[in-house]
Amino acid sequence: MAVKENEVGFMNIAVLSGKGGTGKTTVAVNLAEILTANYLDCDVEEPNGFIFLKPSEITSRDVHVLSPVIDQEQCNLCGECTETCQFNALFNTKKEILVFEKLCHSCQACSLVCRPEALSFQERKIGVLEKGKKEKIQCWRGILDVGEPMAVPVIRELLKDAPSGPNLLDCSPGTSCNAVNSLRFAQGAILVTEPSAFGLHDLKMAVKLVQGLKLPFGIIINKWHGEGSFLEEYFKEEKINVLGQIPYDRKAAEKYSRGGMLKDIPVYREAFHKIAERVREVLKCN
Ligand code: SF4
Numbered sequence: 640m641a642v643k644e645n646e647v648g649f650m651n652i653a654v655l656s657g658k659g660g661t662g663k664t665t666v667a668v669n670l671a672e673i674l675t676a677n678y679l680d681c682d683v684e685e686p687n688g689f690i691f692l693k694p695s696e697i698t699s700r701d702v703h704v705l706s707p708v709i710d711q712e713q714c715n716l717c718g719e720c721t722e723t724c725q726f727n728a729l730f731n732t733k734k735e736i737l738v739f740e741k742l743c744h745s746c747q748a749c750s751l752v753c754r755p756e757a758l759s760f761q762e763r764k765i766g767v768l769e770k771g772k773k774e775k776i777q778c779w780r781g782i783l784d785v786g787e788p789m790a791v792p793v794i795r796e797l798l799k800d801a802p803s804g805p806n807l808l809d810c811s812p813g814t815s816c817n818a819v820n821s822l823r824f825a826q827g828a829i830l831v832t833e834p835s836a837f838g839l840h841d842l843k844m845a846v847k848l849v850q851g852l853k854l855p856f857g858i859i860i861n862k863w864h865g866e867g868s869f870l871e872e873y874f875k876e877e878k879i880n881v882l883g884q885i886p887y888d889r890k891a892a893e894k895y896s897r898g899g900m901l902k903d904i905p906v907y908r909e910a911f912h913k914i915a916e917r918v919r920e921v922l923k924c925n
């Protein structure tokens with residue numbers, strides 16, 4: 640399938656996994672360096688790619704959402720806003736309207752139905768964007784504030800002005816709305832899995848997601864120990880492109896746990912270079 644560029648003409652490739660712990664970030668940071676692709680950490684609830692890339696010249700700015708404020712003097716307690724809100728973010732105690740700001744999706748529907756104009760909005764901080772550099776690579780990440788439930792506004796803010804590509808988007812694990820909202824900005828996807836029954840189960844959900852979005856994609860098998868015929872059967876059945884395997888080795892796990900890059904180990908460097916070639920071929924990333 641031909642790769643589409645998005646409306647502003649750059650190339651974003653999402654790196655995702657059906658489940659946590661498959662090595663998605665390991666793949667994203669190592670491939671970013673090998674492909675000279677920018678790294679954008681969209682896993683805003685636990686962004687850890689910077690631990691490996693160690694970017695410098697970091698700048699940051701806050702991310703806000705709009706949150707309703709009720710002028711209790713103007714409010715006639717009609718209840719129109721509480722009935723309109725689909726997220727139960729407003730509650731009418733009959734004495735006042737309470738706002739549960741962490742449930743609010745900032746849709747502003749409540750203000751449309753408030754005839755006395757007792758409802759306005761103020762900005763509320765929910766996270767931070769950080770931008771740095773590692774040699775030629777731009778390294779960006781979103782960080783959701785502790786206790787905040789909604790990651791999507793931070794992800795959108797991170798990706799709406801993404802640098803000219805190619806960019807690797809290190810997505811949230813799983814197939815929840817956090818991953819879906821990163822995929823909305825992508826023109827291709829790399830799915831990372833591991834050769835286990837759990838890995839395959841959750842990979843199938845990720846495959847359905849990218850197929851549903853009609854994105855070209857390929858799969859990387861991490862922690863490969865030479866066995867996994869059940870994976871190969873599935874790939875054959877579904878006609879899925881395999882981009883390569885990353886071997887399993889205790890030394891790699893030790894290096895990872897110290898924040899080291901696997902591509903610095905010769906056998907891994909070779910594996911990542913082979914994968915990079917396949918990524919260029921399958922996803923037209925260059
Ligand atoms: S902005 Fe939307 S989600 Fe928030 S309180 Fe109003 S109607 Fe509910």
Ligand code: SF4
Pocket residue numbers: 709713714715716717718719720721736752753754755756757758
């Ligand atoms: S719609 Fe306006 S006036 Fe009615 S309860 Fe809500 S805030 Fe008050």
